[in-house]
Amino acid sequence: MTFIKAALCLSIAAGLSACGEKVDKTVDRGFDSKDLSQLKAGIWVDPTGCDHWIIDDGVEGYLSQRLAPDGRPVCSGVAPPNTAVGPFKSGSSVEDPI
DSSP: OHHHHHHHHHHHHHHHHTTOOOOOTTEEOSTTOEEGGGSOOEEEEOTTSOEEEEEEOSSOEEEEEOBOTTSOBOOOOSSOTTEEESSTTOSOSSOOOO
């Protein structure tokens, strides 16, 4: 019976810990904190030929699928598969050696 009580207390504690403070995910919290809209995005083409927005600020990276207004993936053919194009490393003062 004590095992069941311990498991119940542990699951309640885990559930309550999920009720923490909400984090604004539109803000870069790295060394040069700023709104993500101030960073420059490029396009990474996945292995299937579809586009993804990509931002690299030197410390963190951001990636999201590029979608048409109707929700379908955009596969523009802007570059060969597995290639990134555009100014995705600019907009940050942090050097990225790669």
